[in-house]
Amino acid sequence: MTGTATAVDEVVDYDEALRRYDPVLGLEVHVELNTATKMFCGCATAFGADPNTQVCPVCLGLPGALPVVNERAVESAIRIGLALNCQIAQWCRFARKNYFYPDMPKNFQTSQYDEPIAFEGHLDVELEDGEVFRVLIERAHMEEDTGKSLHIGGATGRIHGADHSLVDYNRAGIPLIEIVTKPVTGVGERAPEVARAYVAALRELLRALQVSDVRMEQGSLRCDANVSLRARAVDGQAQDDVPLGTRTETKNVNSLRSVERAVRFEISRQAAVLDAGRPVVQETRHWHEDTGVTTSGRVKSDAEDYRYFPEPDLVPVAPSRETVAQLRATLPEPPGLRRKRLQGDWGYSDLEMRDVVNAGAVELIEETVDAGATPAAARKWWTGELARRANAEGRSVEDFGVTPSHIAELDGLVRSGRLNDSMARQVLDGVMGGEGTPTEVADARGLTLVQDEGALEAAVDKVIAANPDVAEKVRGGKVQAAGALIGQVMKEMRGQADAGKARQLILDRLGAA
Amino acid sequence: MNDITRHSAAELSHALATGELSAVEVTTAHLERIAEVDGEVHAFLHVDGEGALAAARRVDEQRAAGEELHVLAGVPIAVKDVLATRGLPTTCGSRILQGWVPPYDATVVARLRAAGLPVLGKTNMDEFAMGSSTEHSAYGPTRNPWDLDRIPGGSGGGSSAAVAAFEAPLAIGTDTGGSIRPPAAVTGTVGVKPTYGGVSRYGLVALASSLDQAGPCTRSVLDAALLHSVIGGHDPMDSTSIDAPVPPVVEAARRADVQGLRVGVVRELGGEGYQAGVRQRFEEAVDLLVGAGAEVVEVSCPHFDYALAAYYLILPSEASSNLAKFDAMRYGLRVLPAGVDEPSAEQVMAATRDAGFGDEVKRRIILGTYALSSGYYDAYYGQAQKVRTLIARDFEQAFQQVDVLVSPTAPTTAFRLGDKLDDPMSMYLQDVATIPANLAGVPGMSLPTGVTDEDGLPAGIQVLAPAMKDDRLYGVGAALERLLLEKWGAPLLAHAPVLTAKGA
Numbered sequence A: 001m002t003g004t005a006t007a008v009d010e011v012v013d014y015d016e017a018l019r020r021y022d023p024v025l026g027l028e029v030h031v032e033l034n035t036a037t038k039m040f041c042g043c044a045t046a047f048g049a050d051p052n053t054q055v056c057p058v059c060l061g062l063p064g065a066l067p068v069v070n071e072r073a074v075e076s077a078i079r080i081g082l083a084l085n086c087q088i089a090q091w092c093r094f095a096r097k098n099y100f101y102p103d104m105p106k107n108f109q110t111s112q113y114d115e116p117i118a119f120e121g122h123l124d125v126e127l128e129d130g131e132v133f134r135v136l137i138e139r140a141h142m143e144e145d146t147g148k149s150l151h152i153g154g155a156t157g158r159i160h161g162a163d164h165s166l167v168d169y170n171r172a173g174i175p176l177i178e179i180v181t182k183p184v185t186g187v188g189e190r191a192p193e194v195a196r197a198y199v200a201a202l203r204e205l206l207r208a209l210q211v212s213d214v215r216m217e218q219g220s221l222r223c224d225a226n227v228s229l230r231a232r233a234v235d236g237q238a239q240d241d242v243p244l245g246t247r248t249e250t251k252n253v254n255s256l257r258s259v260e261r262a263v264r265f266e267i268s269r270q271a272a273v274l275d276a277g278r279p280v281v282q283e284t285r286h287w288h289e290d291t292g293v294t295t296s297g298r299v300k301s302d303a304e305d306y307r308y309f310p311e312p313d314l315v316p317v318a319p320s321r322e323t324v325a326q327l328r329a330t331l332p333e334p335p336g337l338r339r340k341r342l343q344g345d346w347g348y349s350d351l352e353m354r355d356v357v358n359a360g361a362v363e364l365i366e367e368t369v370d371a372g373a374t375p376a377a378a379r380k381w382w383t384g385e386l387a388r389r390a391n392a393e394g395r396s397v398e399d400f401g402v403t404p405s406h407i408a409e410l411d412g413l414v415r416s417g418r419l420n421d422s423m424a425r426q427v428l429d430g431v432m433g434g435e436g437t438p439t440e441v442a443d444a445r446g447l448t449l450v451q452d453e454g455a456l457e458a459a460v461d462k463v464i465a466a467n468p469d470v471a472e473k474v475r476g477g478k479v480q481a482a483g484a485l486i487g488q489v490m491k492e493m494r495g496q497a498d499a500g501k502a503r504q505l506i507l508d509r510l511g512a513a
Numbered sequence B: 001m002n003d004i005t006r007h008s009a010a011e012l013s014h015a016l017a018t019g020e021l022s023a024v025e026v027t028t029a030h031l032e033r034i035a036e037v038d039g040e041v042h043a044f045l046h047v048d049g050e051g052a053l054a055a056a057r058r059v060d061e062q063r064a065a066g067e068e069l070h071v072l073a074g075v076p077i078a079v080k081d082v083l084a085t086r087g088l089p090t091t092c093g094s095r096i097l098q099g100w101v102p103p104y105d106a107t108v109v110a111r112l113r114a115a116g117l118p119v120l121g122k123t124n125m126d127e128f129a130m131g132s133s134t135e136h137s138a139y140g141p142t143r144n145p146w147d148l149d150r151i152p153g154g155s156g157g158g159s160s161a162a163v164a165a166f167e168a169p170l171a172i173g174t175d176t177g178g179s180i181r182p183p184a185a186v187t188g189t190v191g192v193k194p195t196y197g198g199v200s201r202y203g204l205v206a207l208a209s210s211l212d213q214a215g216p217c218t219r220s221v222l223d224a225a226l227l228h229s230v231i232g233g234h235d236p237m238d239s240t241s242i243d244a245p246v247p248p249v250v251e252a253a254r255r256a257d258v259q260g261l262r263v264g265v266v267r268e269l270g271g272e273g274y275q276a277g278v279r280q281r282f283e284e285a286v287d288l289l290v291g292a293g294a295e296v297v298e299v300s301c302p303h304f305d306y307a308l309a310a311y312y313l314i315l316p317s318e319a320s321s322n323l324a325k326f327d328a329m330r331y332g333l334r335v336l337p338a339g340v341d342e343p344s345a346e347q348v349m350a351a352t353r354d355a356g357f358g359d360e361v362k363r364r365i366i367l368g369t370y371a372l373s374s375g376y377y378d379a380y381y382g383q384a385q386k387v388r389t390l391i392a393r394d395f396e397q398a399f400q401q402v403d404v405l406v407s408p409t410a411p412t413t414a415f416r417l418g419d420k421l422d423d424p425m426s427m428y429l430q431d432v433a434t435i436p437a438n439l440a441g442v443p444g445m446s447l448p449t450g451v452t453d454e455d456g457l458p459a460g461i462q463v464l465a466p467a468m469k470d471d472r473l474y475g476v477g478a479a480l481e482r483l484l485l486e487k488w489g490a491p492l493l494a495h496a497p498v499l500t501a502k503g504a
């Protein structure tokens, strides 16, 4: 049964909940790999194509079609496993997970069951205050994505109440890696924070591995948050020997912020259920970004039986020691260490570095600095101007068509004195509009600071003459008042003057320097 | 015209190469034969006269233009309806796939077309290859050309009957537990199940993925070898396909030599439950091999006794999953549940599967679903896989002592239509001798040993070889075929009753 959106669950105050209960987390993250082709066929994986244009007999599950494993996907899976400090299986098989659903062409999902490609690892997660928490990884396994159902009609866009449904199989068969943590215990009131930090750290790691686009808003990284509570002892201590409580699995958590909020909500909600003397129902819950609550989805009992068995259409995956060693050699520097190194190189404060990391701009800035920009300018452009524009337009900075070398070139134009900041922003408009490189845009738009001292001096004299009152104030020592004069000089110069020079000239003329 | 249909594929190939016959003439003769007798035999579910003639015309043009052609180019063939054929209906003998026209060719079919074999049509079969009599076809049974009141074996009764009734010189069958070999035995024809992985399964609608294998249905061992070398060989579209050259089957068939060959008679296949006449013809065939210089010993494969039980856990388990895709969502039959307004997807799936699958299919889906269920998996599916390993080990040990193994192919000659329909266990026992080869993945061949004294119906001998030693089957088979032919003076099928169009 589906809970209706109108039924509002009771919650208890978060701090109150934490006094009586100890939360236990389990996080399942699905990562879509960025391989050019699907897991078991040669179809393209590009996001956003017209429905059912990236399909073939294999990923449509037509009678007789057979899967063939994408070797690149296996390599990515092994690299992810290695980066998560996992052991890599020397021999493992795919398995069929059997259940009926219209968006699953074969009515079974080709996945892995008791023989995952990677197992027994860990990921160290740094919280905001610098505390490091080690999350243990149970397993990482390979599987294929399902198609995507679009439910037409009805109020909620969900299957119940819909008039009809459409299915897009473009996503069916896209390679997925499912990464499952062991139960995360002993984090107490920091559970929501740990959940968020874990997903953030994982995303950073996957981005560094270049195995996925890791875009939560496009579903290429999806998190299911399992939460359960167990009662604290009378003295408020956590009890590790007490069996875990009944868990819920919250889906549709599509941003880092939502991960934190959803876990927090579930703790408050489950506490209210337990306080009322009722049992927590084992179920899938749905996170609502807008209202900030979870609602009941499918009741999920342990009796749900997927009848797993080894996939007979595929041969076992058996990476040799040499292959694993070669893949290990391709691993990037661990993001934590790398971050520290780059922060030192760039001279950023902790706060500045955290902003850069949270904005996902580490690589962009690194490339921009490599292309010749100063670290300060690179940070200013990517996490300032461009991030602001992206936010305002609800887009991603990657979508602007602006490259690190564009930004480095732009910074070069500013530093050489050809452009001032406002001119540089106009040049950026042009680059984003596809008008060419920064130099080409500046040339085409005639944007260049006037270097002719005579013209500037003439403009300064003209402005001083036209504003005797202000000039008098400056002469009298009110240096701040010069701002009004500078503005007018810039206007006089149609913006194409160096404001610093103008200021100096005004102060010289008025004997205030 | 009927003279043409009496020729073997090798003879037709020669006549085509010398210009004695054109491909159009050969194809036309077979289409006429189908029109004449298939009303009685019902070997075909779909005949594609137009497509076959177009393919034949193309071969004639290519030959006229002096192009180099495959040895079987212009020799028509019938294809079991379990293989996907682009533009041709593919039903698997099931109502649930009624009207489905695949947008692609199975690799086997693609290779046939590339070699220039005109595809005459699609042959009848037990629904999704589940059965040993072709009575479980949703489109009515196929009849045995030797006696139209009897079954042609199954599941590939259509392919074997088509060849036995001279409707096609060649046919493709598929063999999961014996769907090629027992039908060959009871129709007096030759059938080969190649090594698992020797022929691509891409486009073969899966019954049990780890057991299914497509292979030749013919009237002679050499014809089977020629066809085997067309369809065999590695296919990157099938992960379980073996990346190695096709064994030298044609050479072996031509050499037909058993001098010094060690032949093992499997003790567990041939005692109780085997018809006296079947055993007698089998023993005579073995004696002929001894006379030709083979060494014959008895070999024991103790775990073969558990093969049938293990097979009927593994097959339904895989089938229950393979057949899940038939859900009315994307292709095939769609049935709306009666009396339900705005039915859900699940309700449509259930109604369609209820109406679209026959009883035997439902029986096996239920069996497999149960065997894979948590709590039962280890006791059933898991245990069956262990038996499978032991059977493979029995084969390994046997092949350390001998080069090939032999047994009767099927315990009895063709039974009467309807005789075993209500007794699934006795139906399943028809495959008791052929199942071990599928469980172990080794190749097997059935060829005729003669007709039994008690009922005058054909019986067969099965030859088994180690994996990827398919050529040994052809060496033994061709040698025995020659010895028997000398004994009979004419091919066995020359003794079959003459079929004529009833009331035509």
Ligand SMILES: [Zn+2]
Pocket: A038, A041, A042, A043, A054, A055, A056, A057, A058, A059, A060, A173
């Ligand atoms: Zn595809």
